[in-house]
Every structure is written in C-alpha cells, then in structure tokens.
Amino acid sequence: MTTAAYTDLLHLAAGLQLLCAVGAVWRRQLGPSVRLLSAQGTALAAIPFVSGLYRHEGHLVGVALAVLVLRGGMLPWLVSRLVPTIVRPAADWTDSGRYAGSDLDLDLDVPGSGSAMRPEPHAHDDPEETREPTPLVSTTVSLLLTAALTALAYAVSRPLVTLDPSPATHAAPAALAVILIGLLVLTTRRRAVSQVIGFLTLDNGIAALAFLLTSGVPLVVELGASLDLLLAVLVVAALTGRMRVKFGGTDLGELQELHE
Amino acid sequence: MTDTATAVSTAVTTTPWVTAAMITPLLAPLAGAVVVGAAGWRRATGCASVAAAVATLVSGGILAAAVGSGHVFAAGRLLRADALTAVMTIVIGAVATLATWGSIAYLDTERARGHTTSAHARTYGILVNLFLATMALAVLANNLGVVWVAVEGTTVATAFLVGHRRTRASLEATWKYVIICSVGIALAFLGTVVLYFASVHAGAAAAGGGGLDFDTLAAAAPHLDPDVTRLAVALLLLGYGTKAGLAPFHTWLADAHSQAPAPVSALMSGVLLSVAFTTLLRVKVISDGALGPGFLRAGLLTLGLATLLVAALLLVGQRDYKRMLAYSSQEHMGLLAVAAAAGTDLAIAALLLHVLAHGLGKSVLFLSAGHLQLAHDSTAIADARGVLARGPLLGAVFGVGLVALLGLPPFALFSSEVGIARGAADAHLAGPLVAALIAMLVAFVALTRRGIDLLLGPAAPDGPALRLRPTVAAPLVVGVVACVALGLTAGPLEHLLTTAGGLLAPR
Numbered sequence: 001m002t003t004a005a006y007t008d009l010l011h012l013a014a015g016l017q018l019l020c021a022v023g024a025v026w027r028r029q030l031g032p033s034v035r036l037l038s039a040q041g042t043a044l045a046a047i048p049f050v051s052g053l054y055r056h057e058g059h060l061v062g063v064a065l066a067v068l069v070l071r072g073g074m075l076p077w078l079v080s081r082l083v084p085t086i087v088r089p090a091a092d093w094t095d096s097g098r099y100a101g102s103d104l105d106l107d108l109d110v111p112g113s114g115s116a117m118r119p120e121p122h123a124h125d126d127p128e129e130t131r132e133p134t135p136l137v138s139t140t141v142s143l144l145l146t147a148a149l150t151a152l153a154y155a156v157s158r159p160l161v162t163l164d165p166s167p168a169t170h171a172a173p174a175a176l177a178v179i180l181i182g183l184l185v186l187t188t189r190r191r192a193v194s195q196v197i198g199f200l201t202l203d204n205g206i207a208a209l210a211f212l213l214t215s216g217v218p219l220v221v222e223l224g225a226s227l228d229l230l231l232a233v234l235v236v237a238a239l240t241g242r243m244r245v246k247f248g249g250t251d252l253g254e255l256q257e258l259h260e
Numbered sequence: 261m262t263d264t265a266t267a268v269s270t271a272v273t274t275t276p277w278v279t280a281a282m283i284t285p286l287l288a289p290l291a292g293a294v295v296v297g298a299a300g301w302r303r304a305t306g307c308a309s310v311a312a313a314v315a316t317l318v319s320g321g322i323l324a325a326a327v328g329s330g331h332v333f334a335a336g337r338l339l340r341a342d343a344l345t346a347v348m349t350i351v352i353g354a355v356a357t358l359a360t361w362g363s364i365a366y367l368d369t370e371r372a373r374g375h376t377t378s379a380h381a382r383t384y385g386i387l388v389n390l391f392l393a394t395m396a397l398a399v400l401a402n403n404l405g406v407v408w409v410a411v412e413g414t415t416v417a418t419a420f421l422v423g424h425r426r427t428r429a430s431l432e433a434t435w436k437y438v439i440i441c442s443v444g445i446a447l448a449f450l451g452t453v454v455l456y457f458a459s460v461h462a463g464a465a466a467a468g469g470g471g472l473d474f475d476t477l478a479a480a481a482p483h484l485d486p487d488v489t490r491l492a493v494a495l496l497l498l499g500y501g502t503k504a505g506l507a508p509f510h511t512w513l514a515d516a517h518s519q520a521p522a523p524v525s526a527l528m529s530g531v532l533l534s535v536a537f538t539t540l541l542r543v544k545v546i547s548d549g550a551l552g553p554g555f556l557r558a559g560l561l562t563l564g565l566a567t568l569l570v571a572a573l574l575l576v577g578q579r580d581y582k583r584m585l586a587y588s589s590q591e592h593m594g595l596l597a598v599a600a601a602a603g604t605d606l607a608i609a610a611l612l613l614h615v616l617a618h619g620l621g622k623s624v625l626f627l628s629a630g631h632l633q634l635a636h637d638s639t640a641i642a643d644a645r646g647v648l649a650r651g652p653l654l655g656a657v658f659g660v661g662l663v664a665l666l667g668l669p670p671f672a673l674f675s676s677e678v679g680i681a682r683g684a685a686d687a688h689l690a691g692p693l694v695a696a697l698i699a700m701l702v703a704f705v706a707l708t709r710r711g712i713d714l715l716l717g718p719a720a721p722d723g724p725a726l727r728l729r730p731t732v733a734a735p736l737v738v739g740v741v742a743c744v745a746l747g748l749t750a751g752p753l754e755h756l757l758t759t760a761g762g763l764l765a766p767r
Contacts, residue, residue, distance in 0.1 A: 159487030160454070164461055179450065186443060195439060202443065206450045213457040218470045220338075221405030225449065228412040232442055235419045239435055246428050255432040258515045260574055 006054040007167040010212075013046035014171035017208055018150070021181040021201050025142045028132040030193050034080045037197055040178075041071030044204050047211045051168065063216060067207065070226055075200055078233055082193050082240050083130060133251060137188045146181055153177035160213065168212045175212055178205030192240045192250035196233065203229060269342055269763055272330035281322035282334040282341050285349055285396035288312035289356075289389040296385035300378055306364040309389055313360045316396060317353025320346055324756045329763065331475075333402065340402030340474060343760035347612045348399040348538050350753075354742065355530040355619045356392050359523040361735035362627040363388065366523055369634050375425070384424055384521070391417040391527065395535050404472045407539055408445070408452055411503060414532055415441045422520045433512075433519035440512040441503055448499020455492035455546070458484045474542060481549025489550045496543045497559045503536035505593045507566040514574070517586035518639060522630020525582065529589040529626060530619035537596055537615075541608070541764050544600060548766040557601045561692050564597025568699035575706040581632065582639045584710055585625050588665060591703045592618050598689075598696050599680040607683025609761030610676045616753075617664070617672035617746055624661040624739035628654055631732070635724045641710060646719025651726025655715050657736045662711045664743045666704055671747040 001009075020040035027033050045068035052060030137145070153176035161169050182202030186195055210217050217225070240250055247254045292312035296305045324346035326332060331342035341349075367384065370376040376384075394417050398410035415438060423434035452472065459471040464480035471477075502509035517525045540560075547556040571591035578584045592614070599611040629639070631654055636644045648655030664671040677700075684693040728736070750757065 156491070159485070159491060160457065163458070163485045163488050183443070186439075192435075199439065199442060199446075202446055206446060206453060209450065210453040210456075213453065214460050214471075217405055217453060217456055218403070218472060221403065221409060221452075221472065224406060224409030225412075228409055228416060231416045232412070232438065235416055235438060239419070239423070239431065239438065242423070242426075242431055243435070246431055252435070255435060257429045258432055258436075258519075260514075 001050075001054045003054075003167070006050060009050045010047060010167055011171050011174075013043050013050060014174040014208065014212070016040075016043040016046075017204065018174045018177055018181075021178045021205070022143070022146055024185055024197055024201060025146050025181060026139060028139070030083045030130050030132070030191065030197075031080075033194070033197050034076055034083060037079065037200055038072055038076035040201065040204055041073075041076060042068060044208050044211075045072055047208055048216060051211065051215060057215075060215060063222070066226075070230070071200075071204060071207070075230070075233055078237055079193060079196055079200070082196070082237055132189055132191055132194055133253075136190065142184065142188060145184055149180040149184060150177040153180055164213075172209060172212045175205050175208035178202075178208060181205075190252050192236075192243060192252060195252065196236055196240075199236075200233070270330045272327060272332050274332045274334060275326070277322060278326045278332050278341075279334045281319040281326070282332070282339050282400060284319040285316040285352070285400065286393055288315040289392035289396065293386045293389035293393070296382060296389060301367060301381035301385040303364060303368075305385060306360070306367075309360040309363070309385060310357060312389060313353055313356035313392065315353075316392065317350060317357055320349030320351075320353050323349055324752075329759050337402055337473070338406070339400045341400060343756055343763055344538065344541065344612070345399050346756060347616070347753075347760055348535060349396065351534065351616050351619050352392065352395050352399070352531050354616070355527060355623050358620070358623045358627065358735050358739045358742075359526045359530070360388065361738075362526070362623075362630070363521075363523040365729075365732040365735075366521060366627075366630055366634070369631075370521075373634070380424065380426075383420060387417050387421050388524065388527070391421065391524075391532075395531060398535050399538060402473055402475075403470055404452055404455070404474065404477065404539075404542070405470075407542070408449055411448075411500070411536060411539065412442070412445050414535070415445065415503075418516075418520075418524065418528065418532070421524045422516045424521050424524070425519065427519075430519040433515035437512045437516040440509055444499050444502025444509050446499070447495050447502070451492045451495030451497075451499055454488060454495065455484075458488040458492060461485060461488075474545075477546045478549060481546050484546075484550040486551055489547070490555060493543060493547045493551070493556060494559065497540065497556065497563065500536050500539045500543070501563050501597075504533050504540070504596075505567070505590045506563045506597060507570050507594075508563075510567060510570065510590055513590055514583045514586040517589065518580060518582040522582075522626050522633065525585070525630075526623040526626035529586065530622045533589060533593055534596070534615040534619065537593065537600075541600060544603070545764060548603070553603055553766050557603065560597045560601035561689070564594045564601060565692060565695050565699070567591070567594030567597065568696055568703075569594075572699040572702040572706070575703050575710075578706065578710060579641055580639045581641050581644065581710070581714055582626075582629055584641075584707065585622065585629060588703065588707060589618075589622060591700065595677070595680065595696060595700065598684060598692060601692070602680070602683040602687040602689055603765055604683045604686050605758065605761040605765045606686065607680055607761070608764045609757040610679025610683060612757050612760055613672055613750060613753075614676035614680065617676055617743070620739060620743050620746065621661050621664040621671070621673065624657060624736060624743065625665060627736055627739065628658040628661060631726065631728065632658075635726055641714050641717075643720070644714060644723075645717030646715075646723060647726060648715045650719055650723055651728065653728055653733055654726045654736075657733075657740055659711070659715055660740050660743070662707065662715075664747070666707060667700075669747075671743060672750065674747070675750075 020036045023036045048060045049064035154173040157173040157176045185198030289312045292309040295308045394413035401407045462483040505513040571587045667673040
C-alpha cells in the first residue's frame with residue numbers, strides 16, 4: 001500500500017466515523033441510530049486494519065477483526081434488542097413477586113432469553129418507544145452544537161498533532177470530535193437507549209483516538225477495557241429491562257424521585 | 261519548581277510470603293464469590309466472605325512489614341506493592357471485614373421480612389466479593405491501564421448491589437450511578453490513552469516494561485511533552501474525580517450511597533471513593549515530575565473546594581440520614597483533595613490516616629443506619645428520632661461513630677485533620693485552607709444538629725424498639741473499638757503512613 005493510499009484510507013475511516021456520529025445526532029428514530037452505531041464501529045475497525053496492512057503488522061489486523069466483531073456487531077446488536085420496546089405486562093412482575101430472571105437478572109432483555117415473549121420488532125403497541133420524544137435540544141441546535149464541538153476538538157487536539165505530525169495523528173481531531181458528540185448525545189437525550197448510543201459513540205471515539213495515536217493500548221489493557229465495556233452494556237441492558245417493568249417505559253425524565 | 265524530581269523507590273526482593281500477600285487480596289474474594297455462588301448465601305458462606313476480607317487485611321499487614329520504603333513485584337511485574345498499596349490494602353481489608361460481617365445480619369433481617377429472596381441474597385454475596393477483588397486489583401496493579409480496568413470493574417460489580425432493593429428509587433440511583441461513573445471513567449481512559457501517547461513518544465515503552473507501568477511513567481515524567489501531559493492529567497483528574505465523588509460530577513454519589521444496602525454503602529463510602537482517589541495520588545507523582553507540582557495542585561484545589569462547598573450546603577437542611585452520611589463522605593473527599601494539593605510528606609501521611617479513620621467510622625455509621633432503615637422502613641430522620649432511648653446500644657454506636665466522624669479528639673480524624681491543616685499551611689495554601697475550614701465548620705454544625713435530632717429527638721409513640729442481638733451488634737462494637745484504638749495510637753501504622761507520604765511527596 002502506498003503512503004498516499006494509506007493516508008487517504010485512514011482519513012476516510014476517521015471521517016466516516018465522524019459522519020456516523022453526526023448522523024446519530026440528526027436522527028431521532030432509534031432503529032436507524034443503532035444502524036449508524038454499527039457503521040461507526042465498522043469504520044473504527046478500519047483504522048487498525050489499514051494501519052496493520054500498511055505497516056505489515058499482523059497483530060493489528062487481528063485486533064481490527066476483534067474490534068469489528070465487538071463494536072460493529074455485538075454491541076450494536078445488543079442495543080438493537082433494546083429498541084423494539086414492549087410494555088411488558090405489569091402482572092409479569094407482581095404475580096411472581098420478583099423479577100423474572102436469573103440470579104443476576106442479566107437475562108432481562110438480553111438476547112437469548114425470554115425471546116418467546118418478545119414480539120416482532122414491528123408488532124409492538126407503543127410507537128413512541130421507538131423514537132426520541134421531543135428533544136431537550138432541537139435537532140437544528142444539536143447540529144450547530146456538533147459543528148462547534150468539532151471545531152473545539154481541532155483546537156483541543158493541537159498538542160497531540162504537534163507532538164508527532166503523522167497521517168494518523170492528523171486524523172486525531174476527528175476522533176476527539178466523535179468523543180464530544182457522544183457526550184452531547186448522552187446529555188441531551190431522554191430515552192435510555194439513546195443514552196447508551198451516546199455512551200458507545202463516546203467509547204468508539206476513545207478507541208479510535210487510541211488506534212490513531214499509538215496503534216492501540218497494551219493488549220492486557222485492551223482486553224480488560226473491552227470486557228468492561230461489554231459487561232457495562234449488559235448491565236445497562238438489564239437496567240433498561242427493569243426500568244420498563246417499573247416505569248412502563250424508558251423515558252429518563254421519569255427518574256425524578258431522588259433529588260435535593 | 262519545574263526541576264522537581266519524583267520520589268523513586270527501589271525494588272525489594274520478593275519472598276514467597278510477600279507474593280502470597282499480593283495475590284491473596286485478589287484470589288480470596290474470588291474464592292468467596294465461588295463459594296457463595298455454589299452454596300448460596302447462608303451463615304457459613306457469609307463467614308467465608310468475612311474470612312476473605314480478613315485475609316485481605318492480614319495481607320495488607322504483611323505487605324506493610326515487607327515493603328519498607330521500597331516496592332515489590334509479583335505475577336511477572338503485573339502487580340506492584342509499595343507503602344501506599346499496603347495502606348490501601350489494610351483499609352480495604354478493615355472496612356470489608358466490618359461490611360461483610362454486617363452483611364450476614366443485614367441479609368438475615370431482610371430475608372426474615374420478605375424484602376429479599378435467597379436468589380437475590382446469593383447475587384449480593386457474589387457481587388460483594390467480586391467488588392472486593394476489583395478494588396484490590398485497583399490498588400495492586402502496576403499499570404495505569406489495568407488500574408482503569410479495575411476501577412471500571414468496580415462500577416460493573418456494584419451496579420446491581422446499588423439496585424439490590426429493587427425499588428423505583430434504587431433503580432433510578434443505579435441508572436445514574438452506572439451512566440455518570442462510566443462516562444467519568446471513560447474520560448479517565450481517554451486521559452490514559454493520551455498519557456500513553458506521551459509516554460511512547462518519550463521512548464518509555466521501548467525502554468522496557470509497558471509504557472503505562474508506574475515506575476516507567478515516573479522515570480519518564482521529566483521527558484514527557486508538557487502540553488500533551490497537561491491534557492492527559494486534566495482528563496485523569498476529572499475521570500477519577502468523578503468516581504471519587506468530587507464535584508462537578510458528584511451527583512450520583514448521594515443517590516447511590518443512600519439507595520445501596522447499608523453494608524454496600526459502607527464499602528462504597530468507606531473504601532471505593534478512596535481507592536479512586538488513590539489513583540489520583542499515583543497520577544500526581546507523574547504530573548509533578550512532568551509539569552511541576554503547580555498544575556495538579558490548582559486542579560485538586562478547585563475540585564476539592566467546590567466539593568467541600570457543595571457537600572456542606574447540602575448537609576444543611578438534610579432530612580435523610582443515609583444521604584447525610586453520603587454528603588459527609590463527599591465532604592471528606594473534598595478535604596482529601598485539598599490535602600493532596602498541599603502534597604507535603606506530612607499532608608500525604610495525614611491524608612492516608614484520614615482515609616483509614618474515615619473508612620472505619622463511616623462503616624460503623626452506615627451499618628448502624630442499615631439497622632435503623634430496616635427497623636423503620638424509612639431513611640427520613642423524622643421517622644427515626646429518639647434512637648438512644650429506644651435502643652441504647654445502637655444509639656451509642658451511632659453516637660460514637662458520629663463523634664469520630666466529626667473529627668473530635670481522641671479519634672484519629674482529629675489528628676489527621678490537624679496534620680492536613682499543618683501540611684496545607686506548610687505549602688503556603690492559607691487561603692484555600694481557610695475556605696476549607698469554613699465549609700467544614702458548616703458541615704460540622706449541620707451534622708451535629710441532625711445527629712442530635714436523630715439520637716435524642718422525641719421518638720414517635722409507636723416507634724419500634726431497637727434492640728440488637730449480640731451477633732448483630734458484634735461487627736458494630738468491633739468497628740467502634742477499632743475507631744477508638746486508631747485514635748489512641750496509630751502504632752506501627754505511623755511509620756507506614758510516613759513512608760507512604762515520603763514516596764508520594766515531590767522532592
């Protein structure tokens with residue numbers, strides 16, 4: 001691979017990831033948002049893949065495949081299982097006197113369990129649960145904020161680029177922009193699933209930055225961090241399930257009991 | 261003071277005993293989790309969990325004796341222990357002993373009242389043990405990245421513990437806790453990545469060891485690019501600060517600590533916050549070496565004073581005794597930040613004594629609060645007034661815990677607070693010190709008034725009697741005895757604390 005092609009592909013991947021993040025700000029339908037998340041993970045996996053090919057480092061290609069499976073496939077799939085929200089009958093919980101579920105309750109709304117009671121994605125009865133309710137910040141304002149955050153990312157990441165000007169670090173501002181956009185989504189959305197999408201966007205941005213700056217973190221850290229991420233998403237998935245049982249929906253505006 | 265050299269300790273020969281003492285805090289709780297998982301939560305498996313906690317405590321003691329002013333490695337340099345590790349292992353072991361012991365009675369009572377089932381008690385037992393193992397890893401790991409993995413692991417392990425009571429409020433608290441802490445800690449990961457970039461660029465990774473090992477980073481600190489390191493340190497401060505309950509991302513703390521079952525609150529307030537804070541002390545060594553002590557000092561002072569102010573204001577007019585204890589923890593974390601900002605040998609030694617004394621005192625208080633909550637089915641001060649008249653022992657334990665927490669002599673928080681104040685004065689931080697003292701005075705008055713109201717206020721006529729069976733009272737009494745003993749003499753600990761202070765203070 002020539003250096004020019006490597007630079008182009010690397011920047012294309014980082015740019016696509018940023019575009020997907022912007023798309024998540026733009027779309028309020030949860031379904032497309034999850035598909036954008038998957039595309040974002042795939043674009044992220046392209047970064048170590050391209051670097052691995054260019055530098056003939058086989059382990060980076062291996063890491064790229066693992067990232068593709070985790071962030072392009074597994075995590076978006078877990079999130080997508082949360083989208084076709086069904087308002088589970090309250091009797092489900094009260095009759096048995098406890099949550100349906102195993103000891104850890106991890107199987108609530110986690111794939112592979114309880115699928116018998118899950119209707120087809122298109123057959124649920126509450127269309128409002130599949131999209132963001134009226135947003136706290138309007139889409140136009142959000143997109144303007146996105147532009148501002150991207151500019152901010154370029155300003156903040158200047159020391160990174162100056163320290164080691166290379167094709168990879170020149171793409172670092174894009175990764176930082178993805179991180180900031182993830183934070184924006186996380187703070188301005190009210191649906192539980194949207195917050196998870198925001199969190200994963202943030203996390204994808206950090207992973208992209210790690211690949212761009214140092215070709216990733218040491219393997220033991222990479223493995224541990226991936227395991228933590230997977231477990232955290234499983235925890236959040238289980239919590240979303242509980243929330244649906246307790247609150248009859250996943251509008252986080254309902255969470256108002258605890259305050260000073 | 262840009263030419264500050266970082267304190268460098270020397271490696272000490274590792275003996276099999278020391279290796280065992282480093283691995284036990286990880287493996288003993290894991291074994292406890294397996295035992296509870298296999299046999300369910302009952303008195304015997306509960307005792308196995310207590311045994312795991314005691315093993316951690318003993319390991320901390322062995323490490324304290326072995327490391328001296330140097331450090332030791334185990335498991336192929338993945339684990340590293342120095343005086344700070346020994347102190348934190350002791351704190352984890354001590355608070356965990358009280359909390360797991362208290363869990364036996366707590367879960368018994370909950371089960372007797374139908375608040376929990378055997379399955380949920382088993383989940384609780386497994387997760388508490390995993391929680392202890394992740395905290396031990398966070399203080400023993402020799403790599404900033406692995407520390408991050410462990411600290412995020414504590415969030416995962418405690419999520420369902422906070423939600424153990426399965427009420428709407430506990431679910432809300434769990435959601436906020438998981439999201440805010442995961443995002444905060446994600447910022448810390450970003451900081452770790454940026455620091456790794458600086459470290460790799462300074463040639464640290466090639467020099468042997470990973471580019472994120474503590475010794476490598478400390479040695480490379482003077483060669484790290486200042487601009488990149490500033491960015492990294494700021495992110496690490498915000499990230500671990502979130503997990504340590506420092507403002508501005510402290511909002512999860514009172515919710516999670518008040519909704520979690522009492523023994524878990526004791527662990528979260530008593531050790532988890534300080535474990536997260538310890539990581540900042542490790543970062544401080546690197547930051548001081550690369551940027552001089554001024555940069556992180558400014559950050560710690562800003563966050564610390566903001567935290568003290570917020571906590572003091574929220575303590576005034578607090579109507580819920582568990583939230584009151586939670587905000588008090590936040591107040592103490594703010595004080596730790598001020599102590600770390602001072603950063604002298606004396607201030608750091610006092611900081612670590614403060615961590616231990618606060619951990620013990622807060623455990624006693626949260627465990628007592630748990631019995632109050634079980635008896636009244638409420639955490640409102642108004643519902644539980646007149647504790648001392650209805651249950652003299654419980655009232656006395658709560659009262660002694662409160663006096664210890666308020667920092668009155670002869671308890672250890674008195675000497676640690678004096679030490680922190682002297683350290684801050686030595687570091688010419690008179691202004692911030694005065695601000696901190698004013699906030700602490702407000703908190704002192706608020707806590708005293710609420711405490712007196714709770715203990716001596718007029719009891720409701722139908723208030724339940726608060727008699728404790730001896731087995732239930734035992735962990736509380738042991739905790740009180742430990743608080744008093746620590747106040748009367750720090751004993752051999754004093755040398756350990758001074759050594760740790762010497763390791764962490766900039767030379």
